Amino acid sequence: MTDVTDVTDVTDTWRIWRKQTEVTEVTECFIDVDRLEKVFTVRKKTGFLKRERREVRAVDSITFSVARGEMVGYIGPNGAGKSTTIKMLTGILTPSGGRLRVAGIDPSRERTRLARRIGVVFGQRTTLWWDLPLIDSYRLMHRMYRIPDARYRENLDRCVELLEMEALLDVPVRQLSLGQRMRGDIAAALLHDPEVLYLDEPTIGLDVISKAKVREFLRELNAERGTTVLLTTHDLQDIEQLCSRVMVIDHGRLMYDGPLDGLHEAGESERTLVVDLERELPPIEAPPARVVRVEGPRQWLAFPASQSAAPLVARIAAEYPLVDLSVREPDIEAVIARMLHSLGDSPGAPRPPQERATA
Amino acid sequence: MGSVRLYAAVAVGGFRRYATYRAATAAGVFTNTVFGLILVYTYLALWDERPHLGGYDQAQAVTYVWLGQALLAALAIQGGGFESELMERIRTGEIAIDLYRPADLQLWWLANDLGRTLFQLLGRGVIPFVFGALVFPSALPRSPLTWLSFLVVVPLGAVVSFGIRYLVALSAFWLLDGKGMLQLLMITGVFCSGMTLPLNVFPGALGEVVRALPWSALLQLPADVLMGETDPLGAYVFAAAWAVVLLAAGRLLQSAATRRVVVQGG
Amino acid sequence: MDGLRAYGLIAGMWIRSSMAYRVSFAMTVVGNLLLSGLDFVAILLMFSRVDSLGGYSLPEVALLYGLSVTSFGLTDLAVNSLGQLGQRVRDGTLDTLLVRPAPVLAQAAADRFALRRVARLTQGALVLGYALLAVDVDWTPAKVLLVPVMLVSGAAIFGAVFVAGAAFQILVQDAAEVQSAFTYGGTTLLQYPPTVFGTELVRGVTFVVPLAFVNWLPATYVLGRPYPLDLPAWVAFTPPLAAAACCAVAGLAWRAGLRSYRSTGS
Numbered sequence: 024m025t026d027v028t029d030v031t032d033v034t035d036t037w038r039i040w041r042k043q044t045e046v047t048e049v050t051e052c053f054i055d056v057d058r059l060e061k062v063f064t065v066r067k068k069t070g071f072l073k074r075e076r077r078e079v080r081a082v083d084s085i086t087f088s089v090a091r092g093e094m095v096g097y098i099g100p101n102g103a104g105k106s107t108t109i110k111m112l113t114g115i116l117t118p119s120g121g122r123l124r125v126a127g128i129d130p131s132r133e134r135t136r137l138a139r140r141i142g143v144v145f146g147q148r149t150t151l152w153w154d155l156p157l158i159d160s161y162r163l164m165h166r167m168y169r170i171p172d173a174r175y176r177e178n179l180d181r182c183v184e185l186l187e188m189e190a191l192l193d194v195p196v197r198q199l200s201l202g203q204r205m206r207g208d209i210a211a212a213l214l215h216d217p218e219v220l221y222l223d224e225p226t227i228g229l230d231v232i233s234k235a236k237v238r239e240f241l242r243e244l245n246a247e248r249g250t251t252v253l254l255t256t257h258d259l260q261d262i263e264q265l266c267s268r269v270m271v272i273d274h275g276r277l278m279y280d281g282p283l284d285g286l287h288e289a290g291e292s293e294r295t296l297v298v299d300l301e302r303e304l305p306p307i308e309a310p311p312a313r314v315v316r317v318e319g320p321r322q323w324l325a326f327p328a329s330q331s332a333a334p335l336v337a338r339i340a341a342e343y344p345l346v347d348l349s350v351r352e353p354d355i356e357a358v359i360a361r362m363l364h365s366l367g368d369s370p371g372a373p374r375p376p377q378e379r380a381t382a
Numbered sequence: 383m384g385s386v387r388l389y390a391a392v393a394v395g396g397f398r399r400y401a402t403y404r405a406a407t408a409a410g411v412f413t414n415t416v417f418g419l420i421l422v423y424t425y426l427a428l429w430d431e432r433p434h435l436g437g438y439d440q441a442q443a444v445t446y447v448w449l450g451q452a453l454l455a456a457l458a459i460q461g462g463g464f465e466s467e468l469m470e471r472i473r474t475g476e477i478a479i480d481l482y483r484p485a486d487l488q489l490w491w492l493a494n495d496l497g498r499t500l501f502q503l504l505g506r507g508v509i510p511f512v513f514g515a516l517v518f519p520s521a522l523p524r525s526p527l528t529w530l531s532f533l534v535v536v537p538l539g540a541v542v543s544f545g546i547r548y549l550v551a552l553s554a555f556w557l558l559d560g561k562g563m564l565q566l567l568m569i570t571g572v573f574c575s576g577m578t579l580p581l582n583v584f585p586g587a588l589g590e591v592v593r594a595l596p597w598s599a600l601l602q603l604p605a606d607v608l609m610g611e612t613d614p615l616g617a618y619v620f621a622a623a624w625a626v627v628l629l630a631a632g633r634l635l636q637s638a639a640t641r642r643v644v645v646q647g648g
Numbered sequence: 649m650d651g652l653r654a655y656g657l658i659a660g661m662w663i664r665s666s667m668a669y670r671v672s673f674a675m676t677v678v679g680n681l682l683l684s685g686l687d688f689v690a691i692l693l694m695f696s697r698v699d700s701l702g703g704y705s706l707p708e709v710a711l712l713y714g715l716s717v718t719s720f721g722l723t724d725l726a727v728n729s730l731g732q733l734g735q736r737v738r739d740g741t742l743d744t745l746l747v748r749p750a751p752v753l754a755q756a757a758a759d760r761f762a763l764r765r766v767a768r769l770t771q772g773a774l775v776l777g778y779a780l781l782a783v784d785v786d787w788t789p790a791k792v793l794l795v796p797v798m799l800v801s802g803a804a805i806f807g808a809v810f811v812a813g814a815a816f817q818i819l820v821q822d823a824a825e826v827q828s829a830f831t832y833g834g835t836t837l838l839q840y841p842p843t844v845f846g847t848e849l850v851r852g853v854t855f856v857v858p859l860a861f862v863n864w865l866p867a868t869y870v871l872g873r874p875y876p877l878d879l880p881a882w883v884a885f886t887p888p889l890a891a892a893a894c895c896a897v898a899g900l901a902w903r904a905g906l907r908s909y910r911s912t913g914s
Contacts, residue, residue: 110911115746138749150744154665166657168749405822416829420837427844431698559672565679578690585696
């Protein structure tokens, strides 16, 4: 968590960032999305036998581009249009409007050709073969993607080493834990050397150790291979530890695109410092932090997420009998909610309420 | 009286759950009608060759076909009710939760399945039956009393069907993979209920045997009651007796299975 | 070619998966054999009471049955899972097929490939073998040649029905049963002589959904019997053309279906 001293307005941050990409676009733009739209027609029962057709814009004129080697977090509330965007990027869905290129390919027109160049991991949907040893799924990938033998060997060895899967290869997938399965799925998506990896909730439901392993692996993958990574997540730590850039989508619209710190600024989100004191004491006074909860000797203090915890900790340690403390990161939903709320208050941003589509 | 309300609520739940699948229900009606059409023509040809085969005339044979299509889903003659869900719960161990519920496992699923039966009788059964009655010559009773006795024998058949499927489902406590048992259920259900051919057409000893088995309460008995071919009271006794035997067997198996769960800890 | 290769790879994986439960596999093969045989048992039971059905003798009906079930068995073995594509659409797992570098149709067809379905094919072939030995036909080279032509064209026609049905299920996910009416209903219909059915129905399966080209039209020629509709004799030799037309239509339907796919789930 870095401190950002200059407080900029969201829209400013966004503009700044746009300028930056316009520069990088010239060098190499890998994913290029221009006024992308997806409109679903929903038939709704309005009475006995009467049905009303209405259009739902799951993705509403989104524009962005991602340079080769970037790691981007794509976040937003459920049903905001995240999955719909990813499905268009992978060619699963055909856009209703706008322009879309991934590695120069139009995904929906040349889905099969694009498939060789991308890797996809669906968080809660394994593509591994349930009743067969893990290695069998990899052998299928080897042949289905026609990966050269030497390359396959090399990639598999690497994944096995970095994701610590040596002992798992001969185990039937149904006997793997959730975390082991996710690692298995990520490896399966990388054997054919994809240039971009899409991850849909890669750490959902994983234990702390598995999460750490997955994140470390993704970081290395990005650093060494320069693989572009686009991930959706509900876990703010995924973003903090992996992504230099975040895109926030809500109601099908891109609401924010820039560094994570800016998002905190925009949302004025708060982190929580949990303090264990030696004994029960009256609420700690350390503005701008404020006590939000007291339970015996334990107190919860909220403070702006953009601020470093260090001075606060130092101050409390000096003035109070401290036993233990920990910092809790803000919940991503809360951050987004606050950000959207603050955007809604600012002029030029009000939007009529819109029906949410399943994304 | 509280438990009656509980099981009534469970039955309503079973009804509602199937009522949500409108497209599937419509698709099922279509399929039942198509299969009914195919069977009717083959039966007409058969009865053309041998009038009064098995004591039915042509119109009765036709009515038998459409009744079969109407009851196929409702009485889960070839399976397709609660049993695969219960088997899955047993396989995953979720059954342990069910056993701690303050409700009887067998009664719970019986209520649930009767709710489903009622929905599928109305949602899937009525249309093919009416279609058949309108398009082909049929042998429907005029007396309301006959209809009434028909409406008594069908629920009895539903309980018999439940009893059979409950035994099949509980087998999952001992067998790892349920596919084989479900298949056995389907084979016996289709053949022994008279779905392929009325049981009174089956020749000799084979006919005697299948008519004495519980499956005959699913289609043959309701058909004979509806068309006045059998004494309703005798039909009630036959179906009720099998229902009691099967439910009791289900109880026995259930307590054996429960002991197993308790010993294994789930 | 890419599609066939992917099909082979995926089917191979499913075969290996099913071998994880060998006992269950053996049981289900036997079960499928019995289940598939039931409708022939029904025909045998009918012929235990009559000597002919719709003017056809038992060996003649067996010929129709054998041709229908063998060609359907081929298709059912190869692409059965297309009948349940709606389920993959409903739970969103069709997505995982769409991001692979192989034709989706091949992947979907190979999905849940089950070797146990060889049972239906085997049973159909056995009956066909019996019929070919028992039936009273003056075999000419043309008639002999028609037998394999019928099997291959028939399998292709059924295959087209499966593909078109799968495309429809992308739009209406709960329509699996409508598809069954045409696939399982179709093979059942064709087991009986065309003379058994009403002319409207025969016209429908000749001109609208051309199932009659699977066996009725060519087989009536082989048996030297008149077809219920007044068609020229050379029509008996057109099953390959009918099959090609069906496959073309099904291919278009599949493309349209896939294009309209709206992925659900997150």
